Amino acid sequence: MPFFLAQASAPGSAPSALVQLIPVLLIFAIFYFLLLAPMRKRQKVHQAMLGQLKRGDKVVTNGGLLGEIAAVEEKVVHLKLADNVRVRVARSAIAGLEGEPTAEEGRR
DSSP states (O other): OOHHHHHHHSTTOOOOHHHHHHHHHHHHHHHIIIIIHHHHHHHHHHHHHHHTOOTTOEEEETTOOEEEEEEEOSSEEEEEEETTEEEEEEGGGEEEETTSOOHHHHHO
């Protein structure tokens, strides 16, 4: 008879380590499926959007700037905010396309 079963069957003894570990594993599984998996999916979609940026797209940055892409480099995007106003922004600072609904609006 395995050791953990022998301890579990003894009257008045503490539950085996395996029985104590099951709730922790269950909490981790719930945490993974409710938080980590959807976050990873959103991250993949965002990375795909950043890879498809092209000149003329209207975007929103993480800082709230709205602009049109004037040029795209490997890690930098040149945004045209107004006439004669251009800024260089890291590609990773682009939050999304201007007309695209955000995740919070989609839940309503």
